Amino acid sequence: MAENNELKRTLDYALHGTPELKREEKRIWLGEFRERVILGLPLEQSLYREALKYVEDALADNMAEMLIVNNRIPMEIMANYMQLAKKMNKEYKSMAMDNNDAMGVVVASRSAVDRHEVVPQVKMLPENYRNLHHNCLCANHLQEVNELAPEYADEFKKITFGDKMMGIKCSICQKEEDGGPLM
Numbered sequence: 001m002a003e004n005n006e007l008k009r010t011l012d013y014a015l016h017g018t019p020e021l022k023r024e025e026k027r028i029w030l031g032e033f034r035e036r037v038i039l040g041l042p043l044e045q046s047l048y049r050e051a052l053k054y055v056e057d058a059l060a061d062n063m064a065e066m067l068i069v070n071n072r073i074p075m076e077i078m079a080n081y082m083q084l085a086k087k088m089n090k091e092y093k094s095m096a097m098d099n100n101d102a103m104g105v106v107v108a109s110r111s112a113v114d115r116h117e118v119v120p121q122v123k124m125l126p127e128n129y130r131n132l133h134h135n136c137l138c139a140n141h142l143q144e145v146n147e148l149a150p151e152y153a154d155e156f157k158k159i160t161f162g163d164k165m166m167g168i169k170c171s172i173c174q175k176e177e178d179g180g181p182l183m
């Protein structure tokens, strides 16, 4: 009998990893097993506005059931994730983690999904396209952002004739002009 238990334990370890490893694994994936993870973003990347797009895409996955956020993320950024979970109608929770290798954000299922790549490299907007006052661009800059970061192209729009009449200028050119001599 004791032998049977031993065998079962050996098999369990072989199939699912040792309990020790599992515990380590859960510390990285904000309390979840790696096999249930759809998306994980390291803490630093979770702080970028660009990360929201990745998280939203992951939450749209049929298997996605919850969004888990590391407690170390500042409140104002956490609020964005909270809103996103609500919008996507998924469970939201935050986890207090004391280990530095813990993810910042995890999107997970309640069952194994066994995804291979779950930590994408978050592609950032080019520096001068970040933190703009508005998202209207001239044709040249719209084309530029389309080439540099096509995945964000839909966040910008071309200035219309109406915009021009209202005195709205391209977010980028305007900025450049501001730095130059007054006309």
Ligand SMILES: [Zn+2]
Pocket: 137, 138, 139, 140, 141, 170, 171, 172, 173, 174
């Ligand atoms: Zn421009």
